[in-house]
Amino acid sequence: MPRLLVNSPSGEQKIIEIDATGEYYDATKIVWDESHDGIMPDITLGKMARSGNSLITLPDYIPEHAAAIYAKTVPDKVPMPAAKQALIEFGLLSQVNDFIATLTPSQQVWYTDSVFIDRQDELVEQFRVAKSMTNKQIDDLFIRGDIINKQRTSKG
Numbered sequence: 001m002p003r004l005l006v007n008s009p010s011g012e013q014k015i016i017e018i019d020a021t022g023e024y025y026d027a028t029k030i031v032w033d034e035s036h037d038g039i040m041p042d043i044t045l046g047k048m049a050r051s052g053n054s055l056i057t058l059p060d061y062i063p064e065h066a067a068a069i070y071a072k073t074v075p076d077k078v079p080m081p082a083a084k085q086a087l088i089e090f091g092l093l094s095q096v097n098d099f100i101a102t103l104t105p106s107q108q109v110w111y112t113d114s115v116f117i118d119r120q121d122e123l124v125e126q127f128r129v130a131k132s133m134t135n136k137q138i139d140d141l142f143i144r145g146d147i148i149n150k151q152r153t154s155k156g
Contacts, residue, residue, distance in 0.1 A: 011064030032048070032055055
């Protein structure tokens, strides 16, 4: 079956096989169509653009593709010990502990007694706002926590 190189709705560039109809629901997202353009040359997903009748490799990733791939790397949650280790590495554990101390006892329980911390937890967002951190900085903490967790669990 012919393949298509498409810029998917998520922003990610993908290669997909088309069904027997030979159609893709959004023709404006097709970068290369083997049924019309010929065999797909070697490509680097996320760096491809059409130039006339050929594909060119861009010097950097398409911003939408890079953002879609980055979003996939941010875990929804990490184990609390891994999160705390990431906070230590980023020099933020004492700031988080100070922030938690200002919360109500019922809010503190959710931090101190949780097995996991969820990226969408309201305490995470409250801390981010209180410390004027960006979403990317918080995402980076979760990514590091996930890496720490995977390293610890792969040793066993």
